[in-house]
Amino acid sequence: MIQKLWLKxxxxxxxxxxxxxxxxxxxxxxxxxxxxxxxxxxFQKISxxxxxxxxxxxxxxxxxxxELPIHIKTFDLYTFFNEANFAKEGILFYGKSLISKDxxxxxxxxxxxxxxxxxxxxxxxxxxxxxxxMLKGRKKEYGLLKKYGGDLLNPGLIEIYPEYExxxxxxxxxxxxxxxxxxxxxxxx
Amino acid sequence: MKKQILEKTAKEYFDAAEDEFHKKRYNSTVVxxxxxxxxxxxxxxxxxxxxxxxxxxxxxxxxxxxxPEIYDLLDKDFPFYQDSYVxxxxxxxxxxxxxxxxxxxxxTKIEL
Numbered sequence: 001m002i003q004k005l006w007l008k009x010x011x012x013x014x015x016x017x018x019x020x021x022x023x024x025x026x027x028x029x030x031x032x033x034x035x036x037x038x039x040x041x042x043f044q045k046i047s048x049x050x051x052x053x054x055x056x057x058x059x060x061x062x063x064x065x066x067e068l069p070i071h072i073k074t075f076d077l078y079t080f081f082n083e084a085n086f087a088k089e090g091i092l093f094y095g096k097s098l099i100s101k102d103x104x105x106x107x108x109x110x111x112x113x114x115x116x117x118x119x120x121x122x123x124x125x126x127x128x129x130x131x132x133x134m135l136k137g138r139k140k141e142y143g144l145l146k147k148y149g150g151d152l153l154n155p156g157l158i159e160i161y162p163e164y165e166x167x168x169x170x171x172x173x174x175x176x177x178x179x180x181x182x183x184x185x186x187x188x189x
Numbered sequence: 190m191k192k193q194i195l196e197k198t199a200k201e202y203f204d205a206a207e208d209e210f211h212k213k214r215y216n217s218t219v220v221x222x223x224x225x226x227x228x229x230x231x232x233x234x235x236x237x238x239x240x241x242x243x244x245x246x247x248x249x250x251x252x253x254x255x256x257p258e259i260y261d262l263l264d265k266d267f268p269f270y271q272d273s274y275v276x277x278x279x280x281x282x283x284x285x286x287x288x289x290x291x292x293x294x295x296x297t298k299i300e301l
Contacts, residue, residue, distance in 0.1 A: 084277040
């Protein structure tokens with residue numbers, strides 16, 4: 001179950017100290033069973049006490065829109081990029097802004113994507129065909145690329161959106177173990 | 190008897206937290222202040238209802254139903270206690286939890 005809080009467009013009341021409110025963790029990933037909804041609130045440089053008090057108010061509002069418990073973390077830009085913040089890669093790469101309704105990384109000018117490179121050379125012909133059907137579809141059935149908005153960049157290389165990582169990996173693993181993932185933050189010139 | 194135990198543990202954890210704070214061991218400090226806070230929350234519930242919670246779940250339920258301002262403190266600080274094994278706690282956070290503990294001490298009329 002995917003808890004698309006950012007698509008529910010909850011009307012939130014928050015102060016101008018708030019730079020962004022981001023959903024991250026398993027609740028933004030397709031094909032997972034999250035136990036809670038992880039939220040990061042990024043503040044301007046204000047005291048921790050103030051951050052925590054404001055975050056509690058945001059949490060109460062969000063809880064009304066989520067069936068799962070809200071687990072909230074607060075940061076300012078310094079603590080967000082601090083090496084002790086183990087959650088930063090997940091927030092930066094997979095996080096969805098509840099304010100912009102888009103990837104948080106877009107605010108920093110980056111588009112997050114996953115590149116999956118794979119080799120079919122050791123597969124039997126029938127499995128190569130199955131792999132092709134899985135990605136591109138067959139007759140009236142959509143393949144994963146069309147269903148989840150991915151692209152075939154080159155033979156043996158696809159690009160997908162981060163939240164569908166598990167869906168693609170699970171399907172690819174059924175046919176081959178010869179694949180590699182690369183997580184990419186790209187920017188448009 | 191329960192009242193005395195909660196008072197004693199609240200004070201003991203608070204003193205130990207202060208010791209750790211002076212040694213700049215903030216993860217231990219946060220855990221100990223939080224334990225002191227929980228003992229005081231249980232004492233507050235005991236003072237008001239004559240009963241004390243048997244678990245974290247029970248504590249959350251009772252405070253959410255009957256003492257929302259206490260629930261807010263508990264709900265705000267609990268994640269830091271949970272994360273104290275895997276996150277670096279700061280001096281500023283330790284001071285926030287200390288202040289919350291002092292708030293509860295005032296409510297329960299306990300001198301720490």
